[in-house]
Amino acid sequence: MKANLEDIARAAGVSKMTVSRVLRGGSGFSDDTRTRVMQVAERLGYIPNRLAAAFGAEQASTLVGMCVPRLTSGLFGHVLDGVDRALTRLGFQLMIGANNHATDEEEAWVRQLVSWRPAGVILSGRTHSPGTVDLLRKTALPVVEIWDLTTSPIDMAVGFSHHDCGAEMGLHLIRRGRRRAGFVGALARADVMGAARLDGFRAALAQAGHPLADAEVLNDAPGFYAGYYGMETLLSRRGDLDAVYFHNDEMAIGGLAFCQARGLRVPEDIGIAGWGGMEAASILPRRLTTTLVPTTAIGKAAAEALVARLTGAAVPEVTVVPTRLVPGETV
Amino acid sequence: MKANLEDIARAAGVSKMTVSRVLRGGSGFSDDTRTRVMQVAERLGYIPNRLAAAFGAEQASTLVGMCVPRLTSGLFGHVLDGVDRALTRLGFQLMIGANNHATDEEEAWVRQLVSWRPAGVILSGRTHSPGTVDLLRKTALPVVEIWDLTTSPIDMAVGFSHHDCGAEMGLHLIRRGRRRAGFVGALARADVMGAARLDGFRAALAQAGHPLADAEVLNDAPGFYAGYYGMETLLSRRGDLDAVYFHNDEMAIGGLAFCQARGLRVPEDIGIAGWGGMEAASILPRRLTTTLVPTTAIGKAAAEALVARLTGAAVPEVTVVPTRLVPGETV
DNA sequence: CTCCATAGGTTTACCGGTAACGTGGGTATC
DNA sequence: GATACCCACGTTACCGGTAAACCTATGGAG
Structure with a gap:
């Protein structure tokens, strides 16, 4: 029932590696082979195994973690939405956590996240435990800190003052x-x-x-x-x-x-x-x-900065997203 | 820099398997061995690799996916919070997505999720594309549908009418x-x-x-x-x-x-x-x-039902979480 | 004294991909 | 005609855990 590359390879009369290349849209095979492999994969109901892929070749991870202060915050709901839309469009998956404004809860979450070997992390705020910072530096993971501008971010920052x-x-x-x-x-x-x-x-x-x-x-x-x-x-x-x-x-x-x-x-x-x-x-x-506060824009910018870094593009260390005072009628 | 079980095993003078057992808190080793292994792991700054663990023994996945209609919804923010707190406490990680009230977006998300071989899925609503239902049934994944009570849930349901x-x-x-x-x-x-x-x-x-x-x-x-x-x-x-x-x-x-x-x-x-x-x-x-609507309670109940199912406990197919009409002063 | 259970390990064989490299044959180039 | 090169693949060697089977002293029961 659960077909893997080997099964497809056997049924299509090619090697596992060729199937892998075809399914990832690479090159090094004929059109004929491509259609054959695709058809077999479809017929067998193949479900890719990202676990195996990310495990075998660590840089292939499409997992991004994001930690917010509280999931019940309306503002952060919009930030999450901005992040999610951008990441989905770019083919990444989002793992979330809440730190409840406590650096030790954040550290616990980051430790869990890192054990999944993600492609990058988005954190909220400028305050982190030494353990968190240390861990992120050691793993050399791309990190975007959002919401507040850190004078010296761990890696990148998107926000305002x-x-x-x-x-x-x-x-x-x-x-x-x-x-x-x-x-x-x-x-x-x-x-x-x-x-x-x-x-x-x-x-x-x-x-x-x-x-x-x-x-x-x-x-x-x-x-x-x-x-x-x-x-x-x-x-x-x-x-x-x-x-x-x-x-x-x-x-x-x-x-x-x-x-x-x-x-x-x-x-x-x-x-x-x-x-x-x-x-x-x-x-x-x-x-x-x-x-x-341009919440959605901050989320979008953070996700895009992270992905840009992953593709090797130059990313500014700090991205300022301006807020706007609305006079209103209550003062 | 990145130590693995092998490195710890070598440094502690035991086998990889013993290290694995110690770190997971199993049995079959002396107290002496335990402290030695723990110390070495600490010293080398070992970071567990859940990717490898989940890959090598699929039932060991601690990943749960949850799909909400919109991340900007205040009500679902509370549901997410309930889910997150329960899962964190139980040692699981949460992957999220939004379906924007579209079954095809939900299906696309579910396909991505399934490729990570999660332990279970939480979906919102009773309406899913045939492809989604088919996929979830075929993979025999524990599924909790929340928010609305389905007459016949895919697997389990938590909500109200x-x-x-x-x-x-x-x-x-x-x-x-x-x-x-x-x-x-x-x-x-x-x-x-x-x-x-x-x-x-x-x-x-x-x-x-x-x-x-x-x-x-x-x-x-x-x-x-x-x-x-x-x-x-x-x-x-x-x-x-x-x-x-x-x-x-x-x-x-x-x-x-x-x-x-x-x-x-x-x-x-x-x-x-x-x-x-x-x-x-x-x-x-x-x-x-x-x-x-008891949003947080629904999230908590959904997460707990999922985990209970994973541990082999009997879980009711449908859990009704009652809503309460508050008369207020506007009618 | 033999048998057997048990504590405390070790060994082996995977899981399903991917990177790196190898290869045979056809074609273009010199 | 020899060389270079490319295309379309195949082979091999991992990645880092875990389950399951397999050892080996040691101590106590019969």
Whole structure:
């Protein structure tokens, strides 16, 4: 039932090697042989064995691994989609994992992945355990780090600066006349990139002479609830805030919901800003002030950089994919 | 640099086979041998080669494939998360793909997957091409079909009935006194499961003597915009509707936004119902009437059923994971 | 004292491809 | 006419594990 190259070879009256060449679309055989082999392969229902192929000739692997922080993140869903579409088109298979914002979980996943001898790896973020970096360097695997720009990537990087995103929003709030801005974050200590946005935000505000009034960084997942309760906590401490910058759009919408529940007018009484871009954010009664992140484009660029490297093409070490601040109507 | 079993064997003064047994935690060696082998493996930085292992002994594969309709779907992100957590815990690796609601794309993906000789496959939905079914049957691979309950699954199924979801919501609207209900769908012709919900909805309304007033099934992706414009279209045709059931919560929220923009009061002037569950839906000024789907639980159950089958345990052909209608405040 | 079970190994034979190299015959070139 | 060269293949030697069969002391039972 399970035919292999040998079976086809016997039935077609050629050698195993010729069958291999024909099926991989190589050269070194006549048209006659080609059609004969193809027909026999079809008739026997041959299913290629990539395991054997990748094992016998390691450079032939078409397996790519990708690790995201959380599979439930809407933004990373789009990144995954971009990666998947590009890889599928190029004939690669995608193995995924989640690191839950923990470098040791990432390392465990990378170890598993490497044991499959993949063609390359896509990681999210700039923070990795020494073991991960060491392993990837030793195996000399092509690596693309996405999402945040690493000053010195392990191999290649595709993304943007979270620090700059925060700074840009800080400046925007100042320009809109806000003077007492706060911040609501999530995943305290776990999410380095949210922290980078806060850093940039804080720096921009300080430089403008109106330093960050207060910040509440929760330990929870960055969802609507966290935004709602983060807003509540922040306002209970500082009732005089005139703007709040959130970890992401989900949380900002949660914050908006809280304002609505308390009868606070947005943007008159208080300004609300999110980050990341989310379809819902643009259809709210007032369009959310936020920063759009080209998620799918990042995924696509990462996959293409990886494959380009595999084909020996020159690939830039760092690819910057610009984000865009959308003023909206909530600040 | 790349050590293999042979290298470890030589350095530890034992045979390759003993090293293999030690590393896999088997038996048939002394404690002394064990520690010696482990130390040498550690020192040489041995990286197991799962490719070789799976190739040499096919039943040893720890690779599981999963195909979802779209990687950008919030609901399936949670399903993937459930699958991933369960598989990681059990020592399996996850290969993913998207079928974009097209059976031929699914078949192409399955063919690629099968060539990696995986331990099992998780598919979404009940609709597959004959080629897919044929291939899976021939390879006798463990298969779990999730999301919708197939009357006769290829192998195993985990999910619920979309038809029943629709019928339950139809009945709920009737009970709330709605008499002229409409439906707004998406992914016309592509999404069989949304169509099943519409069927159930229509049947329940008809049986109650207040048949479906109108339906608008768009071709677009089921997002906020589609909900907004679908609502607009539906109301322009039938201004007298007193309830609208949407393909999912995103679209329902889009519909709510349209009502708000037009000054329609919800639920007084018109009722709005969604499907699927979405964190945002429960934090709106009025909680959305919807059906909660236990996404993560489905993923977990699917992964566990697959692994149970692999270990030879008896697994029920069909696992029903109940959904729950949440009345909310929009109907 | 023999027999036998058992612990603790070793040996052998694959799994199904692919790279590298070999080969025979025909054809173009000098 | 000899040489070179190419085409269309065939041969051989792996890749790194694992299953299964096979050894060989050692200790205890009968």
